[in-house]
Amino acid sequence: MLTVHAAVGLHPFYRRQPGGGFAVSGAALLAARAVQGLGAAVLATSPLAIIVAAPPPKGPGQERAIGMFMVLALGAILTSSLFFLSQTLQRIDGRNPLDTGLALLPMAASLAVAAISSRTLRDLGVRHLPCLGGLISAAGLIWLYWIPEHPNLAADLLIPTLLLGTGCGLVMMSATHAVLAGVPRQDAGLAAGLQNSARQLGGAIGIALLVTLAHAVTASRNAAGQAARLAELDGYRCAFLAAGCLSILAALASLLLRGAASEPAPASPGQKP
Structure with a gap:
């Protein structure tokens, strides 16, 4: 499930990177970064879930x-x-x-x-x-x-x-x-x-x-x-x-x-x- 969740975030994040780099106007750049931000928000929850759900390794907490x-x-x-x-x-x-x-x-x-x-x-x-x-x-x-x-x-x-x-x-x-x-x-x-x-x-x-x-x-x-x-x-x-x-x-x-x-x-x- 986490793999699917990460893939959903990765798709808009990396697909919009070229759009931000080759934006011809401020509106196009803003739109590209907005989609990237949405992808990053979805993607960020995957490592957060791993950190929260994974059992802590034994050692000095x-x-x-x-x-x-x-x-x-x-x-x-x-x-x-x-x-x-x-x-x-x-x-x-x-x-x-x-x-x-x-x-x-x-x-x-x-x-x-x-x-x-x-x-x-x-x-x-x-x-x-x-x-x-x-x-x-x-x-x-x-x-x-x-x-x-x-x-x-x-x-x-x-x-x-x-x-x-x-x-x-x-x-x-x-x-x-x-x-x-x-x-x-x-x-x-x-x-x-x-x-x-x-x-x-x-x-x-x-x-x-x-x-x-x-x-x-x-x-x-x-x-x-x-x-x-x-x-x-x-x-x-x-x-x-x-x-x-x-x-x-x-x-x-x-x-x-x-x-x-x-x-x-x-x-x-x-x-x-």
């Missing part, structure tokens, strides 16, 4: 619950930030898709480097990596709250996106470790599936909520007589700020971890160091 929340928040932050950055650079600044993609490459590179380096940092004894990462990514998102209409590549875009990518990379591996720590080998596949479902669900919910927020802010600015382009930019800015607040909340939640994801795991008595 608090660590797993906090890790799941961090994964949800990470999915929402990454998906929404990439969406609103691309919208800002193309619709507000007027860049073409190629220039927009190149401008966001440093963020992707910093995310990969931070995710790979986080294991080494944890082994070196660096504590509270997920909290540190959440605060770093929040700093980048709050920086983007002041992004101008025509951002400077270095000061207005490169620095905050590097902060965002680095922070999310540090949180990514720590959240994964928190979800999988203490899970028996026979339940590892179930735990990994729950983690992936939580990340997808976080992205879907994050986009839905933050797009709604951005649209509400834009509508209020338009009603106050502000120029349409600046009103739209204000909506994107508020979405960045809300994502930054979510990142701070995830960072604070990570402090509740009892050490599995924030400190090096001690060796067991019979385990070689």
